[in-house]
Amino acid sequence: MGYGVSLHVSGDYALFSRPEMKAERVSYDVITPSAARGVLEAILWRPAIRWVVDRITVLNRIEFESVRRNEVGSKIPPRNVSAAMAGSKVDLHQYINEDRQQRASLVLRNVAYIIDAHFVIIPEKAGESDTPEKFYNMFLRRARQGQCFHNPYLGCREFAAKFRFVEAQGERPISYYANDEDYDLSWMLWDIEYEQKEFKNKTLYSFNPRFFHARMVNGIINVPSEVSL
Template structure:
């Protein structure tokens, strides 16, 4: 199956640039999976990205945004709510300006399929539902490119959707996220929903070496 994604801006933050976010050159596979889950989500579905086709030339720009230096703690927020905001957080003395390197005018074609984590074979049913969602522009929640303010639009690719001439050749993209693995652990930091219910555990990110050849992003062999 294929879906076309496009938008004005994107920020796929590299983990080594958390303080001043710097985007990957192209959309990581994990971000593509996140968009697909935003369009059609079921706990028994596991999306798999085969490859990504980059349509527009890679273009970046830099902006400065007001951020805060400290992290907020959930327990403090609950206490502020209980006390009607008394002792709440004020950002004035904690504000810091950060540079952000952002992608501009992005468009991709995502080639994907999915596996079912159930014994019952509902693949044809779910595939038809996914196609209807894409056709009608419906979604489970608003998809976005890295940050919620960078909205991702979606639809079916057209025959004329081809990589720009500027993308000819090979670009080594280095290590990029490939898949998020959820490891069950009763003492884990997060919870997620499966076909059997909620499970507690941790997340491990799998990285792979990627390359872009004539606009097509895939693993380096």
């Protein structure tokens, strides 16, 4: 197990989309573990480490707001991309004015969380100089200085996240739900596992979403380290 870190994350809006909602986007009540991991990876990502989210503390009251956003209604087909890579002349453009769709979204507003996490070393990808102390100090330096590989976001790229490293226990704000003993958040996306397989000289990609039953006790969600299918 690697060194533990605590990160204060906040933003004006957030959208952690529920996969069961097809046409319109509806957010989970709180940040998902996979989205929390994405914030950590935006600050420090290395092939030799894997971030594991331990706890999520919900600091602000859960509030929703309905907004309408312009979205593109289609994607560029993968076969067109493959044909272009093979040298064929195909159109890879997306024409926004012709493919624009306006959709409603139920988003969170004024969110703030504390993410408690640790990282583990991946032996097959780690070099001789890749030690837990090395990556821990790298994260400390980058988080303290506000450095990141790309700006972290809260579910959608347009909802930017602000972050700061929590140095000591006394710097942790008190949760709005600190006196609520039990808050059932129902089933929530834990993470998505991607698999790569070779089949008949072709590379096939698949993904397996995993869910867990989230419960918030005194404002804290304990995230399981493993979730079975």
